[in-house]
Amino acid sequence: MNKQMLQRYATRAEILKALAHPTRLFLVDRLSRREHCVCELVELVGVDFSTVSKHLSILKNAGFVTDEKRGLKVFYRLRCPCVADFFRCVDTVLRLNAEEKLASLSK
Amino acid sequence: MNKQMLQRYATRAEILKALAHPTRLFLVDRLSRREHCVCELVELVGVDFSTVSKHLSILKNAGFVTDEKRGLKVFYRLRCPCVADFFRCVDTVLRLNAEEKLASLSK
DNA sequence: ACTGTATTTGGTTATTATGGAAAATAAGAA
DNA sequence: TTCTTATTTTCCATAATAACCAAATACAGT
Structure with a gap:
């Protein structure tokens, strides 16, 4: 793999990496329904606000979400x-995995 | 987030994490065209064979690929x-990012 | 059984990611 | 201005990841 190709795949990997964390998946799932301010998300997730803030900034840097400040609060959407495509494919893989496990049991 | 939900998102994150590495993305891209034995992939990637082997086992554990031993060689497919969905979404995000950067320049 | 080839596994080390505590910043309210 | 709330950033300790080398395993051919 040469430099250019490596860069190409590295860029894509960065995007995927941003999504590859339980908390960030949860955040994306929530934000896929409607916008939320950080304080709401902190409540929903149940970890330190600095942690949530960092996860959101990772999602923002990757380009999955945008933020908007209104008064004291920052709203993410x-x-x-x-992103629904991701979930669909992930679930397909999970289903395949489960089916295979099932099949291996009944052999 | 309760235990059960966390587990649900953690499982999905594991699947995504398996894909979130330049080399593994490259491998998946290659294997999406046709099967390859490990030695071919080692050639293509250009890193140590043990490294390629470990990447393949991560992809296999996640359920993205399967392997089959034929003689001395192990073929992955x-x-x-x-997985094409992933690439499509990733590229959409990348395009959005690029468009935004462009727009911010012409302001 | 012995040899050579293909692949996996274990060990080591360097790098990166994660999460909380505390400090810094931003903005509305008193 | 001072206080309070919301959020981000910095610092630090810990955990996870990735790469290579070396050793182990698997298997076909002699």
Whole structure:
């Protein structure tokens, strides 16, 4: 793999990495329904607010969400509905895995 | 987030994490065209064979690929064509990011 | 059984990611 | 201005990841 190709895949890996964390998946799932301020998300997730804030900034840097400050609060919303594609594929893989496990049991 | 929900998102995050590495993305991309034995992939990637082997086992554990031993060689193939969805979404996000950067320049 | 080839596994080390505590920043209210 | 709330950033300790080398395993051919 040469430099250019490596860079190409590295860029894509960065995007995926941003999503590859339980808390961040949860955040994306929530934001896919409606916007939320950070304080609401902190409540929902149940970890330190600094942790939530950092997760949100990772999602923002990757381009999955955008933020908007209104008064004291910062509201985050999903930027790209295509994230549903991810969930769909992940669930397909999970289903395949489960089916295979089932099949291996009944042999 | 309660235990059960956390587990649900953690499982999905594991699947995504398996894909979130430049080399593994490259491997999946190659395997999406046709099966390859490990030695071919080692050639293509250009890192140590033990490293490639470990990446493949991560992809296998996640359920993205399956392997089959034929003689001395082990052949890997893609298990789920839905991986194309990932690439599509990732590229959409990348395009959005690039468009935004462009727009911010012409302001 | 012995040899050579293909692959996996274990060990080591360097790098990166994670999460909480505390400090810094931002903005509305008193 | 001072106080309070919301959020981000910095610092630090800990855990997870990734790469290579070396050793182990698997297997076909002699």
